[in-house]
Amino acid sequence: MELGFHVTLVRDTTSARAHEALHAAMDIDDPTYATEILNTTALIDAITLSAANAAKLEPAMGAVPPSATR
Numbered sequence: 001m002e003l004g005f006h007v008t009l010v011r012d013t014t015s016a017r018a019h020e021a022l023h024a025a026m027d028i029d030d031p032t033y034a035t036e037i038l039n040t041t042a043l044i045d046a047i048t049l050s051a052a053n054a055a056k057l058e059p060a061m062g063a064v065p066p067s068a069t070r
Helices: 019-032 040-057
Strands: 008-010 036-038
Touching (some): 008 040
16 A cells, blocks of 8 residues: 655665575565665765755754844
8 A cells, every 4th residue: 555655775784585585575576665775875875965955955053044133
């Protein structure tokens, strides 16, 4: 059942009892519900970029907006 969640799986942190089972999960089953399948490096890069972009958009806590000083 689709509930609208964004699902990201991390390929190099997933395990299975056999290589064939891992292949079946990551290459056949998982793409049917995962939004993205990344490796650890790509996930960390995405989180870092997202945090950097958020910091640019939000003023620092306690900062006074320029319009408030007039």
